[in-house]
Amino acid sequence: MMRKLITILLTAALIGSMTLAASAAQIDTTDTGAPVDAAIVAADYAEVGGTLEPEESLPTAYNSAEHGYTTPVRQQQFNTCWSYSSTATLESLFLKNGLQSFHLSTMHMNYWGTARDSGKGWQRTYMDSGYPYIALGYLTSFGCIDNDLFDESKAVEDFHAASGLYPYQAADSVIYLDGDDRDTIKTAVYQYGGVIGNFHYNGSYLKRGAYYCDEPGLATAQLNGHAIEIVGWDDNYDVGNFVSGHRPSSPGAWVCKNSWGTSWGDNGYFRISYEDLYLFDSRFGPSYSISSSSPINANTKIQQNEIFGATYEFDYVQQARPNQSKMTYANVFDFSDGYHNIDKVVFESTSEGSKYTVNYIPVDNNGAPVVTPDQWTLLAQGTIEHQGYTSAKVYGFDAPKTKGAIGVTIEKNGNTDIEIGVDEWLTVGGRYLFTPESEYGQSYLIGYSASAMDVMTFYQTKFSDTVGGTFVIKAICTNDEKEGDVDRDNKLSVMDVTLTQRYFAYLSKLDVKQLRFADFDNNGTVDIVDTTQIQRKLVQPT
Known part of the structure; x- marks a missing residue:
């Protein structure tokens, strides 16, 4: 996690009365001045991440996109690569587990990760760069919603005015990964669909859809961080694909899904060499996979x-x-x-x-x-x-x-x-x-x-x-209440079905609580599917 760096003045003020290290969390960082909407602020983080043992022999090449475990590439807004990569990774988990496929709202997460009216929370605006921990807090504490309910056209004022937006699923198991262990990253991609990774981006090291930075010794303030979803690998990816004069010593690359639209790279994807000097750098925080989630209804x-x-x-x-x-x-x-x-x-x-x-x-x-x-x-x-x-x-x-x-x-x-x-x-x-x-x-x-x-x-x-x-x-x-109990009388009845039918036929209104119970399939809308499912529950309660 974030390393605690204590200022000399603070340490001098506290050292006489304490036996433990001071708890001030001082991060040494500056604006990266990203030339594209890509920056994730680099900071001094402690090394974190464990290893995974593959359950079976891993192939020499694999791509989650080829198996239908990725959603279409998107064009990010503002400096929100951290939001797009985290939602993309959760989308891959859903697809891998056979759950409903849709884009998750990145802008709702971005606005959520700003300062509250009370002054508490993350002290950033929605246009600022972000941190991996914002996404982790959002996905484990709130969850995720369909992008159709809160898309990129929404303004920050819409977020503050929004009510009745309930999450679809919440992440409940997240694995911090050791980026130095190649089999660990491969195993996580293979099992969960994708891995969130961060690297230093400089367009000078990009050749079409291939990227490799071999510039050593970059200080934290020099890093232009970017977050992506790693969706596969190719052990035999040829070194000749990379920029002349900046080629790795051995073949092999990660397959990555980006958030700069389909006109960038290889239809929005690219390969980054196994030997890239800054991929999985601990200064960008942990690389991780989301391994399970819980429905929130x-x-x-x-x-x-x-x-x-x-x-x-x-x-x-x-x-x-x-x-x-x-x-x-x-x-x-x-x-x-x-x-x-x-x-x-x-x-x-x-x-x-x-x-x-x-x-x-x-x-x-x-x-x-x-x-x-x-x-x-x-x-x-x-x-x-x-x-x-x-x-x-x-x-x-x-x-x-x-x-x-x-x-x-x-x-x-x-x-x-x-x-x-x-x-x-x-x-x-x-x-x-x-x-x-x-x-x-x-x-x-x-x-x-x-x-x-x-x-x-x-x-x-x-x-x-x-x-x-x-x-x-x-x-x-x-709770002890029943799903589909729209009229809130603690039992399922024909009245619950009728109320749902009247709502989607624009014949009556439901309050926020009633809407939540009427949305039986938990997809953010109340329609004929919910009515049908409530009817089935009514006649087949078990």
């Missing part, structure tokens, strides 16, 4: 205390106590709204190889999680198989319809660390780049002290930091 809600995803790993306990073998991180949620049937728990961590357990934890009279494990209910357990977002399936647990906590205990396995993602604040050049919406009563440490410690208290005590962060722990929950 009228009966589903993501219970969460943050919406921006992880901007850093909460590793401060490990710094203070290197010998601590496990730690429980907990988020308190209010399940009284009826969304209390827990289906999955999603959390972000780079502690690959560590053991984890997920528990439901009741809270005390002060709203803090109880610390005695005999009062906890085990929901799931396993091993963190990859760095990134882990999705833990829960079977048959209904949380009480009141406040309660979801705790994720991470235990060392060998030399692994015990860390969890946190949406901690970030600064650049003396100004905030990201500001969380963190509050007291949301996230707690269990096992650090005798009682559950509010993480905001931890930040305040250890760092004199009142901004802090929130743990990235989410619960995907359903």
Whole structure:
């Protein structure tokens, strides 16, 4: 994740009262001055990403596009390559899994990744460059919507005025990949359809649809970052295809889907050499694949205390106590709204190889999680198989319809660390780049002290930091209501079918909640298909 670079002045001010490294996230970066609508800001990131073992022998050449696992090439607006590449990768996963094929809205994500009216969130405008973590936060916290519902013609004012836009699916498992391991990238493409990769773009190194940059030693401020979807490879791609005088030593290239329209490159695609010096550079953040998603419908809600995803790993306990073998991180949620049937728990961590357990934890009279494990209910357990977002399936647990906590205990396995993602604040050049919406009563440490410690208290005590962060722990929950129950009487009946028919025939109106339940197939529109499916559900409830 983002490396914490502390200014000399801040360190001098805090070092006398602290035993841990300061939590100021100082990113050293400048405007890249991209000559095209392509820039993704390069910064100083820590190395991140694990390896994947192929389940079968990989071919010497493969292309997801040739198997129907890619959507048509698009022309990006503004500096939003990070948005186009991430949605393209999720689209490939949908196609790979046989789900509905459509373009996902990139502009909704772009506007979402700007500062809130409260001043919190990503401190950028919709015309500025972006970061991979904006897309990760959006796709795991909100989800994705059909581009037809919010296309490139929409303005930022439309985003602020929009209501009733519900996501189709939300990403729940994301794998950070080791870009230095070629088989890992190939395996991810082969299994999930695509990989998000970033590289330094300079048109001098492009020859038609072939790109290879061999200019060594570029500083962060010199990088002109661009994000693309890697959809395949060719081990035998000839070196003669590249620019004369700038050719790799060996054949082989990645097949990439770009977002500069079909008139660019090879109908919008291009090949980038395996030997390119800046593809998968950690300064652009992690390369990753989205490996699974969950449908989000009228009966589903993501219970969460943050919406921006992880901007850093909460590793401060490990710094203070290197010998601590496990730690429980907990988020308190209010399940009284009826969304209390827990289906999955999603959390972000780079502690690959560590053991984890997920528990439901009741809270005390002060709203803090109880610390005695005999009062906890085990929901799931396993091993963190990859760095990134882990999705833990829960079977048959209904949380009480009141406040309660979801705790994720991470235990060392060998030399692994015990860390969890946190949406901690970030600064650049003396100004905030990201500001969380963190509050007291949301996230707690269990096992650090005798009682559950509010993480905001931890930040305040250890760092004199009142901004802090929130743990990235989410619960995907359903409610007790019935799909298709348009009139909200807690049962399916002919009236629900009638209301849906009257709506799409323009004979009556439905409010936002009713529309959500009438959209049975969850595609953003209410039509005859929804009526038919509700009718089938009515006569065949099982």
